[in-house]
Amino acid sequence: MWLVDVTSGVPQGSILGPVLFNAFINCLDVGLDDVLSKFSDDTKLGGIVDLDEGGLESWAITNRMRFNKGKCWVLHLGRGNPGFMYRLGDETLESSPAERDLGVVVDSKLNMSQQCALAARKANHILGCIKHSIASRSREVIVPLYSALVQPHLNYCVHFWALQYKKDIKLLESIQRRTTKMVKGLEGKTYEERVRALGLFSLEKRRLKGDLITVYNFLARGSGEAGDLFSVNTSDRTRRNGVKLRQGKFRLDTRKRFFTDRVVAHWNRLLRDVVAAPSLSEFKRCLDCAVSHMVKTFGLKLDLSSARSWT
Structure with a gap:
């Protein structure tokens, strides 16, 4: 193998750029015991920070690469977090009440209302453009445009930012409600009737369906992470299905919205x-x-009792 000096860079946005960048930062986590997630040019270090804060700075000096410290922030999470100040090199990092990570806004309380408002604002803007620029109100035109341009904003990474409050659920659902009202011939019908006529699910049903599909992929395909996420009861004497999940015990209401907890009751009600x-x-x-x-x-709420009608 020949080693030569590289005298020019790779144009930003090229296909080769992300590959070379990942190869360049591949050794970034050497000597670090914390969790380091590397995704293209978004690298996240997670874990308990002690007084030794020079690891990343030393890596930057060795590889002649500077961090843009003006874009580095500290997001404190957890109850009773003392909110310590941290440094990157000689500079102190400012704390932030909320940060955007791959397009999802996360605040210090893991409250997803800001992300919900952001998604609703983008979706409403696009829906308004469709309404004022497209003359046709036929199902063949409105539904494909909604599915391709509006719905992705309402569904993007929704498994992570699970909705916690009814006001957020209603806010997102109101966008699909407006869309169904635009279709000609559905005037005077209820929202449920319009959704059924258009072959759509309510957004809440879509989220639930997506959660259950994710569980199936973890369990049925033998994912190595399934054992870390779920505790499975495979006893033949279990009712309804033979792959029931155990419901965990927790004290905080926020935990109810975690993926590994909110999906258990629904999965256990599915038929074998x-x-x-x-x-x-x-x-x-x-x-x-x-x-x-x-x-x-x-x-717009869970109706578990109705599950008995089909079980």
């Missing part, structure tokens, strides 16, 4: 034939019918 589907496509087909009975559209 659904969870034992031989393929993902078959699981999705069976799941459509099941999800339609698990969430009540009108009240």
